[in-house]
Amino acid sequence: MTISARAFARPLFRSFEERLGIAVFAAMLLFASTHALLAHGFKAGELEIGHPWSRATPAGAKVAAGYLTIKNNGSKADRLVSVQSDISDKAEIHEMGVDANGVMKMRQVTGGVEIPAGGEVALKPGSYHIMFMGLKAPKNEGETFAGTLTFEKAGTVTVEFAVDAMSGQSQDHSGH
Numbered sequence: 001m002t003i004s005a006r007a008f009a010r011p012l013f014r015s016f017e018e019r020l021g022i023a024v025f026a027a028m029l030l031f032a033s034t035h036a037l038l039a040h041g042f043k044a045g046e047l048e049i050g051h052p053w054s055r056a057t058p059a060g061a062k063v064a065a066g067y068l069t070i071k072n073n074g075s076k077a078d079r080l081v082s083v084q085s086d087i088s089d090k091a092e093i094h095e096m097g098v099d100a101n102g103v104m105k106m107r108q109v110t111g112g113v114e115i116p117a118g119g120e121v122a123l124k125p126g127s128y129h130i131m132f133m134g135l136k137a138p139k140n141e142g143e144t145f146a147g148t149l150t151f152e153k154a155g156t157v158t159v160e161f162a163v164d165a166m167s168g169q170s171q172d173h174s175g176h
């Protein structure tokens with residue numbers, strides 16, 4: 001009785017396993033693509049652009065910041081000279097620094113950010129960052145948006161910014 005039940009069950013199990021296998025494989029593919037999006041990177045000539053990200057903005061916000069890393073695998077220094085995105089009227093490259101009174105301030109970087117040969121530069125909270133000014137719509141966590149980086153030597157490359165949660169290391173952009 002047990003044997004006949006097993007014999008009956010076996011082909012059923014086999015097809016279930018096959019279907020499970022396909023489901024697992026599909027889930028793995030989905031995971032892989034999601035993971036690739038989270039730990040995403042882009043290339044421009046000898047430059048590697050790592051994980052461009054931004055932060056969710058409160059309703060009515062007119063600015064958003066952009067962060068990423070740039071690694072230069074080449075033998076010549078390059079320079080990030082400008083950024084453009086459809087999400088805002090314009091994008092500037094900013095730098096955080098301490099003024100004469102010891103107050104943290106941000107200022108626009110003129111002449112671009114140098115990426116030394118064999119070096120890496122991080123645009124991150126509290127340091128260099130991209131400022132999207134004249135934001136057309138709030139940015140929500142989980143969204144992505146395109147931005148075009150222009151380098152002196154490597155030319156232009158369009159990257160995808162992933163929007164992270166609003167929390168985290170905060171940065172005062174009230175001055176904009």
Ligand SMILES: [Cu+2]
Pocket residue numbers: 094095106129130131173
């Ligand atoms: Cu700024």
